[in-house]
Amino acid sequence: MPELPEVETVARGLQREIAGQRIVSLTLGKTDFIDNPEILEAELPGRTVERVERYGKFLLLRLSGAPEPEKSREEAALLVHLGMTGSLMPKGVQDERAKHTHVVMLLGDGRELRYVDPRRFGRMAYLAGKRLSDELQRFGLDPLQMSAGEFRQAIHLRKARIKALLLDQSVVRGVGNIYADESLWSAKIHPAELGARLKPERVAKLYKALQKILQRAILLKGSSIADFLDADGMPGEYQLHHRAYGREGKPCMRCKTSIRRIIVAGRSSYFCPNCQRTPRGIRRRARVKRGRRRIR
DNA sequence: CTCGATCCCTGGACGC
């Protein structure tokens, strides 16, 4: 599932592959994940993808200005969220179209930039000017760009669980379930711990762990669970380095205790019950999701 | 402010 390192990998690949390319034409399939398909059809053809950036878990395709002079100074971009199963890759026109190909952009060099997303949990939107800046403002700081102080500021007064805070894109942008669990394991913090109850030195430890893990994951081109591939169609390798995520029942790589899975903030959370002690005063209604009912 | 529940969606895993 594409989180910050995976989206960064895709953004770098697309920057290398398609920056400078003009979008000649656009073909849409299913559009229920697109904010306003008509605007895409009206605005994209003729624009050039000036550069490709990552913004949290979004890909930001920065576009050249509109033909109309009064609008040409506006920043314009195509926002793409890959959701769980989305991919955005350049392909040759002759290449067979994968099932669930929903957007095809013909590029100036003859290739096609294709968006494929079986579950359509992704999102696509053309935004410009104030709409674009307003949208981007909804999000918190990038965990790789924020300072330790800014990170602490974002969580130290919050009563929510630290796992929920890490996943909240308005707190920090780009962290998802995998890297939240990995950084909490690394910092030895229980996912249900409340932000406000974390001592400053533990927050600092989490900040360092998060940055280190994200940077290392970027170097390894992300985690390929499900079907994540980078812009060259290559899987990442960070999934081989997971210490907690997806390791229920397997021994903790520090202390051999069996990794547990509970639900925190509505998400599977993998942790070591020995290294990451249950905080005092936490109601332990956090159980494994709807376990084994359905008797009969 | 924070929570859980629900929905969106498809494919893969699993049981029989």
Added chain:
DNA sequence: TGCGTCCAGGGATCGA
């Protein structure tokens, strides 16, 4: 081989 069921999860939304 095939069918039914469960489950994954980011994000929006709603009610408590």
